[in-house]
Amino acid sequence: MNSRTTQSSQLFRRAQQVIPGGVNSPVRAFGAVGGVPRFIAKAKGSRMWDEDGNEFVDYIGSWGPMILGHAHPKVAEAIRLTLEDGTSFGAPTKREIELAELVLKAYPSCERVRFVSSGTEATMSALRLARGVTNRKYIVKFRGNYHGHSDGLLVQAGSGMLTASGGSSNSAPSSAGVPAEFASLTLVADYNVPETLEQLFKDFPEQIAAVIFEPVVGNAGLLEPTPAFLTSLHELCKINATLLIADEVMTGFRLSPGGATQLLKLEPDIVCWGKIIGGGLPVGAYGGSANIMDFVAPSGPVYQAGTLSGNPLAMAAGIATLTELEKNPPYAQLEVYGQKLQMGLEIAALEAGVPLMVNRVGSMLTAFFQAGNVTTYNDAVKSDTEAFKLFFNAMLERGVYLPPSQFEAAFISSEHDQTDLEMTLNAAREAFAVVAAGL
Numbered sequence: 064m065n066s067r068t069t070q071s072s073q074l075f076r077r078a079q080q081v082i083p084g085g086v087n088s089p090v091r092a093f094g095a096v097g098g099v100p101r102f103i104a105k106a107k108g109s110r111m112w113d114e115d116g117n118e119f120v121d122y123i124g125s126w127g128p129m130i131l132g133h134a135h136p137k138v139a140e141a142i143r144l145t146l147e148d149g150t151s152f153g154a155p156t157k158r159e160i161e162l163a164e165l166v167l168k169a170y171p172s173c174e175r176v177r178f179v180s181s182g183t184e185a186t187m188s189a190l191r192l193a194r195g196v197t198n199r200k201y202i203v204k205f206r207g208n209y210h211g212h213s214d215g216l217l218v219q220a221g222s223g224m225l226t227a228s229g230g231s232s233n234s235a236p237s238s239a240g241v242p243a244e245f246a247s248l249t250l251v252a253d254y255n256v257p258e259t260l261e262q263l264f265k266d267f268p269e270q271i272a273a274v275i276f277e278p279v280v281g282n283a284g285l286l287e288p289t290p291a292f293l294t295s296l297h298e299l300c301k302i303n304a305t306l307l308i309a310d311e312v313m314t315g316f317r318l319s320p321g322g323a324t325q326l327l328k329l330e331p332d333i334v335c336w337g338k339i340i341g342g343g344l345p346v347g348a349y350g351g352s353a354n355i356m357d358f359v360a361p362s363g364p365v366y367q368a369g370t371l372s373g374n375p376l377a378m379a380a381g382i383a384t385l386t387e388l389e390k391n392p393p394y395a396q397l398e399v400y401g402q403k404l405q406m407g408l409e410i411a412a413l414e415a416g417v418p419l420m421v422n423r424v425g426s427m428l429t430a431f432f433q434a435g436n437v438t439t440y441n442d443a444v445k446s447d448t449e450a451f452k453l454f455f456n457a458m459l460e461r462g463v464y465l466p467p468s469q470f471e472a473a474f475i476s477s478e479h480d481q482t483d484l485e486m487t488l489n490a491a492r493e494a495f496a497v498v499a500a501g502l
């Protein structure tokens with residue numbers, strides 16, 4: 064049992080003195096699952112070790128980037144070599160072109176890409192670009208889709224407020240510090256419920272600059288798009304001359320060599336990336352056709368800049384990762400392991416009498432603690448979060464580090480192997496028994 068937490072407990076107490084909540088991103092504080100967040104000392108391949116020396120099979124994968132596993136030799140070597148030549152110049156480098164070429168090769172509808180330093184920056188900049196291109200002010204997002212923490216995207220469905228144009232915005236801030244006026248420019252539709260998007264286009268004719276969406280949602284737990292939803296999404300955007308922004312920060316280069324865009328045959332106007340394209344270092348990017356992207360400064364009037372944009376270390380890690388993915392594509396193997404994990408969890412839950420619905424696309428999956436299909440955000444929130452909490456902690460005790468929230472996706476890497484799977488499923492059998500006893 065991985066119950067040693069002396070070091071993590073001490074570090075968490077110390078961290079809380081100097082960092083809000085003791086963490087630099089809220090979900091890491093274990094607020095949804097209770098207990099002590101394990102402070103990670105090191106990771107290699109599919110495994111992580113905490114400061115108490117406990118070993119875990121890791122399914123967080125840094126929330127997506129570690130598709131090749133932790134500290135992959137080629138990625139580590141690329142970072143080491145690059146480091147010797149300096150870590151940031153504030154001037155252009157050859158590596159930026161090399162990574163841009165690799166990204167664009169995988170997304171043939173995109174002709175230009177701009178690198179930034181995080182997914183949040185990518186989506187924020189993509190929205191500014193869409194507004195600059197269309198000269199419109201509203202954007203649409205979907206409930207339960209997460210696109211980082213910029214003001215205009217920390218927005219939820221609200222009770223409605225009157226806007227200057229007379230239309231009724233249906234949104235409200237989802238965080239303190241976001242002015243209601245900002246939030247009112249973001250309209251909220253329901254993912255996989257196309258009628259709600261259609262209604263917004265009726266209410267705000269010729270005013271919606273962009274619709275942003277997660278093609279496969281990872282941030283409400285995993286939700287898969289229905290074909291009808293994808294068709295409507297494309298049609299409505301086209302008819303209304305609204306730009307479609309695919310947030311592929313999690314799915315890019317993960318669900319296929321060309322991400323969700325290739326897998327689901329999407330036709331987005333702008334794509335946002337992050338995570339994998341930085342090989343575990345801080346990177347984001349947004350791209351599209353030359354016509355659209357040339358609105359970005361200095362080619363065009365939409366301003367966006369960054370000191371660490373195109374950072375040499377991040378570019379090197381990204382190039383090494385995408386090159387390795389191209390040379391040794393892990394996608395078929397990830398699908399096999401994903402299937403085995405999904406089936407194993409489903410069978411173990413059934414045997415224990417625990418209602419469970421596993422949603423999975425390739426190497427991303429969420430086990431929702433409920434019996435019904437989980438297609439919409441409304442479905443996802445019906446999950447039994449107390450059961451998840453019991454399961455999560457029982458798995459952690461048994462050496463399996465899952466994302467510490469029911470409403471996140473787990474990630475498999477090319478380094479997860481049969482031993483990891485067996486260990487995970489053995490732990491799951493016992494953990495479901497713990498859940499069944501607690502129901």
Ligand code: HOZ
Binds near residue numbers: 088282
């Ligand atoms: N909510 C983010 C993932 N969906 C968390 C990122 C992090 O804590 O690193």
